[in-house]
Amino acid sequence: MSKRNPEYDFAWCPGCGDFGVRRALQVALEGYSVEHEEPQANNVVVAGIGCSGNMVHLVEGDQPFGIHGIHGRSLPIAFGVKQGNTKLNTVVVAGDGDFLSIGGEHIGPAANRNIDITAVVMDNGVYGLTKGQSSPTSAFGAVTTSTPLGKIETPVSPLKLYMSIGVTYIASYYSSKPRVLAKMIQEAMNHKGFSIVHVQSPCTTYNDTYDILKGKPKEGIKGLAYEIPEDHDPTSVEDANDLLSRPGVPLGVIFKKEGKTLEDRYQEIAARAPKRTNDQLLDTYLLQ
Amino acid sequence: MDKHDFVIRFAGEGGQGLVTSADALARAAAHAGYYVQTHSTFPSQIMGGPASSQVRISTTPVLSSGDGVDVLVALNQYAYDHHNEDLNPGGVTVYNAEEYDLPEGGNYFGIKADELAKSTGNARAANMVTIGAVAQLIDFKLEEIDGFITQRFTRGRPGDEEIIEANIKAVRLGVEIAKTSGFNVGQLEAPTPPDYKQIVITGNAAISMGATAAGLNFYAGYPISPATTILVWMENNLWGDGRFVHQVASEIEAINAILGAGFSGKKAMTATAGPGFSLMSEGLGLAWMTEIPMVVTNVQRGGPATGLPTKSEQSDLYTCMHPAHGDIKMPVLAPGTVEECFYAGALAQNWAERYQGPVILVTEFGLAERGENIRRPDLSKVSDESRATVSEGDTGKRYDSWDGSTPLPGMPLPGGPGAYVANGSEHDEIGDTTHLPRHHVRLMERRFKKLDLLDGAHYEIENADADTIIMPWGSSKGPAREAYDRLREQGENVGWLYSVSLHPLPEEVTTVLKSAKKIIVPELNYLGQWSSLLRMEGYKAESITQYTGLPFRPADLVKSISERIGAGVTA
Numbered sequence: 025m026s027k028r029n030p031e032y033d034f035a036w037c038p039g040c041g042d043f044g045v046r047r048a049l050q051v052a053l054e055g056y057s058v059e060h061e062e063p064q065a066n067n068v069v070v071a072g073i074g075c076s077g078n079m080v081h082l083v084e085g086d087q088p089f090g091i092h093g094i095h096g097r098s099l100p101i102a103f104g105v106k107q108g109n110t111k112l113n114t115v116v117v118a119g120d121g122d123f124l125s126i127g128g129e130h131i132g133p134a135a136n137r138n139i140d141i142t143a144v145v146m147d148n149g150v151y152g153l154t155k156g157q158s159s160p161t162s163a164f165g166a167v168t169t170s171t172p173l174g175k176i177e178t179p180v181s182p183l184k185l186y187m188s189i190g191v192t193y194i195a196s197y198y199s200s201k202p203r204v205l206a207k208m209i210q211e212a213m214n215h216k217g218f219s220i221v222h223v224q225s226p227c228t229t230y231n232d233t234y235d236i237l238k239g240k241p242k243e244g245i246k247g248l249a250y251e252i253p254e255d256h257d258p259t260s261v262e263d264a265n266d267l268l269s270r271p272g273v274p275l276g277v278i279f280k281k282e283g284k285t286l287e288d289r290y291q292e293i294a295a296r297a298p299k300r301t302n303d304q305l306l307d308t309y310l311l312q
Numbered sequence: 313m314d315k316h317d318f319v320i321r322f323a324g325e326g327g328q329g330l331v332t333s334a335d336a337l338a339r340a341a342a343h344a345g346y347y348v349q350t351h352s353t354f355p356s357q358i359m360g361g362p363a364s365s366q367v368r369i370s371t372t373p374v375l376s377s378g379d380g381v382d383v384l385v386a387l388n389q390y391a392y393d394h395h396n397e398d399l400n401p402g403g404v405t406v407y408n409a410e411e412y413d414l415p416e417g418g419n420y421f422g423i424k425a426d427e428l429a430k431s432t433g434n435a436r437a438a439n440m441v442t443i444g445a446v447a448q449l450i451d452f453k454l455e456e457i458d459g460f461i462t463q464r465f466t467r468g469r470p471g472d473e474e475i476i477e478a479n480i481k482a483v484r485l486g487v488e489i490a491k492t493s494g495f496n497v498g499q500l501e502a503p504t505p506p507d508y509k510q511i512v513i514t515g516n517a518a519i520s521m522g523a524t525a526a527g528l529n530f531y532a533g534y535p536i537s538p539a540t541t542i543l544v545w546m547e548n549n550l551w552g553d554g555r556f557v558h559q560v561a562s563e564i565e566a567i568n569a570i571l572g573a574g575f576s577g578k579k580a581m582t583a584t585a586g587p588g589f590s591l592m593s594e595g596l597g598l599a600w601m602t603e604i605p606m607v608v609t610n611v612q613r614g615g616p617a618t619g620l621p622t623k624s625e626q627s628d629l630y631t632c633m634h635p636a637h638g639d640i641k642m643p644v645l646a647p648g649t650v651e652e653c654f655y656a657g658a659l660a661q662n663w664a665e666r667y668q669g670p671v672i673l674v675t676e677f678g679l680a681e682r683g684e685n686i687r688r689p690d691l692s693k694v695s696d697e698s699r700a701t702v703s704e705g706d707t708g709k710r711y712d713s714w715d716g717s718t719p720l721p722g723m724p725l726p727g728g729p730g731a732y733v734a735n736g737s738e739h740d741e742i743g744d745t746t747h748l749p750r751h752h753v754r755l756m757e758r759r760f761k762k763l764d765l766l767d768g769a770h771y772e773i774e775n776a777d778a779d780t781i782i783m784p785w786g787s788s789k790g791p792a793r794e795a796y797d798r799l800r801e802q803g804e805n806v807g808w809l810y811s812v813s814l815h816p817l818p819e820e821v822t823t824v825l826k827s828a829k830k831i832i833v834p835e836l837n838y839l840g841q842w843s844s845l846l847r848m849e850g851y852k853a854e855s856i857t858q859y860t861g862l863p864f865r866p867a868d869l870v871k872s873i874s875e876r877i878g879a880g881v882t883a
Contacts, residue, residue, distance in 0.1 A: 066727050087742075089732065090733035092743075100564065105572035108556070108576025111727060300549070312463065
């Protein structure tokens with residue numbers, strides 16, 4: 025159940041990283057609305073299918089509009105939402121399977137269009153809702169219910185993929201510090217163009233990576249996650265590629281590039297388009 | 313001999329200007345006051361391959377592409393060999409003597425169109441030489457062709473006059489050759505020009521125009537034969553404030569994009585053909601479940617799989633009615649003529665808005681690129697319905713129960729009041745997931761009850777008390793109507809039933825179906841899809857099927873219907 029709806033019959037497992045992402049998303053949505061003096065109703069959250077997809081029902085406080093649609097198709101749905109009403113702050117929430125496996129084909133077109141939406145990807149390296157199968161970001165050799173003898177595919181490198189495919193805002197974080205993550209998501213919402221905030225959001229039931237990410241400082245074990253150095257220039261392609269060639273999970277904004285969005289380009293060509301009333305258009309078919 | 317109807321076919325290879333020739337003749341004839349219908353068939357390749365394009369010219373509105381051919385223009389030996397058998401008694405072939413020769417003594421003559429065109433100083437006028445020969449054969453008034461040429465090539469450019477002169481000269485050279493041949497296939501009766509304004513338009517353009525007239529303002533599509541021309545039309549014309557058109561990366565993107573746009577408040581459409589329609593299955597299911605207005609046009613081609621991309625078949629009816637898993641039966645509009653394409657294009661938009669859900673508009677290759685002259689629609693009479701929305705203070709919720717006794721509750725739009733989740737999982741009143749039986753029951757009933765709102769589609773009922781009712785659907789209407797008229801002339805006791813809406817059926821139509829003793833459905837598929845759907849409802853329907861990729865010929869239908877009703881065969 026959710027706070028607003030006792031009949032809602034879905035719950036995340038205790039300790040799920042998605043709780044932190046929810047908190048961050050709520051703060052970011054509210055922050056965005058306040059910053060732009062817009063009603064919460066201008067926010068639309070588009071989800072696919074998976075544990076992450078339930079985010080749209082579990083956001084507390086003022087309710088945004090939402091679509092809880094089809095596995096993998098949140099990007100093209102969000103494209104329609106945004107171009108249907110460009111005033112809407114359109115946010116995709118997706119899991120790694122949803123976004124990178126079944127929905128992978130839509131990332132390129134969204135980047136090519138530089139559509140002005142934000143995707144928050146919750147990466148837990150496993151298919152949780154179906155109880156623990158291998159996902160695109162599961163490690164090589166990972167033993168899961170669908171790879172009982174070990175995974176024989178190399179994992180996707182999401183951040184490198186986004187970089188190479190032309191996403192104009194790329195951030196990477198984890199679910200443990202919602203306030204910091206919220207700022208990053210709100211900045212992504214403010215970015216004009218296609219932005220992705222890729223969040224390590226561990227699955228405590230099937231793939232608990234908290235210790236791997238954060239390490240065990242008391243025992244002197246370093247985690248994979250590391251703060252992006254202050255001298256990193258996110259507007260530099262070279263800096264971003266250098267960063268992504270390092271091992272580990274960077275925390276922060278990796279790349280951002282200002283440029284024209286799909287809507288900007290669309291308005292430019294729309295100015296050149298023929299302007300005819302329906303009657304004038306029909307008259308082009310007149311038999312004379 | 314005066315005739316009221318001629319079929320002229322140009323056959324050869326793709327890229328030889330076959331469509332241009334048929335189109336030119338059609339426009340000249342329409343200009344003169346005749347009714348015309350063109351029909352083309354070509355392989356799915358950019359250039360080359362066996363192709364043909366024909367025009368039927370008549371003093372009365374043309375219902376079908378006809379039985380046979382009166383004048384065949386065969387540009388190569390293959391074309392002659394494959395189309396010669398379609399020649400009507402008394403018909404004549406004009407063959408391309410630059411390409412091949414035929415033995416003396418047949419009902420044909422050769423023409424060297426390229427050579428003659430060069431002699432006019434314009435090598436590109438070869439098809440005008442041929443048109444001149446055809447005009448002579450059917451005694452078509454040359455002034456009309458001259459008028460057409462003058463209009464077509466008056467483009468305000470230097471050299472227009474020379475081009476016009478050369479083309480008119482080319483026509484005369486063709487006329488001379490045909491005169492020398494001594495052949496004539498009869499004289500075309502003088503036309504009775506209609507007293508209303510006409511447009512010459514194809515089925516795909518008519519759908520596009522109709523949808524736009526009803527307020528379409530969002531289009532996403534992906535190229536696929538034979539629906540591509542709708543995408544191209546939209547990219548050229550769907551501009552202006554509040555409109556958006558875009559070629560997306562796949563049919564999956566298209567269906568999901570129009571779903572998102574429909575959610576945002578747009579009147580959204582995509583158009584595709586069989587393979588693309590298959591990819592849209594999941595999106596259509598989501599639209600049905602979440603009750604988002606949208607229109608999907610399926611321009612059928614031959615199937616299954618890649619099938620016959622440039623041939624006509626009516627084999628997607630099952631999938632149009634039930635495109636996705638689960639309990640779904642989509643509203644389906646199936647126009648049968650170019651004029652009906654316009655009005656169904658508009659009605660589909662209005663239906664989607666009215667019942668808040670997806671509407672399937674299904675046509676066929678045979679209609680898509682067929683040109684016809686039709687009455688210019690009066691756009692001020694095309695309704696432009698918009699979905700009911702909600703206002704601040706409304707207490708209703710998006711997915712309240714609905715039994716049809718009140719107006720359908722409004723649909724909240726993002727940015728306004730009434731926030732909800734459009735949820736593909738079964739849901740409660742605000743769209744949150746629930747698996748409680750009562751929600752599944754009440755919303756299942758709501759989704760089907762809404763179909764009662766869908767009326768206003770064109771239907772036809774004649775001689776409903778006859779022993780046998782002929783009920784075609786889609787573009788088989790034309791040939792079936794010609795067959796019906798001939799059977800009636802012969803005194804056969806047959807009735808006529810036709811409905812553009814295949815689901816839901818108008819009450820008047822179901823009344824006839826219920827009492828009919830025998831319903832014969834001519835349809836272009838193997839399974840007899842429409843008759844089996846009618847039988848499922850308990851109606852006594854049977855099909856006459858054809859799955860050649862070509863439209864029915866009226867004479868064939870007269871024969872097969874006669875056999876079914878035990879009448880004498882005098883096709």
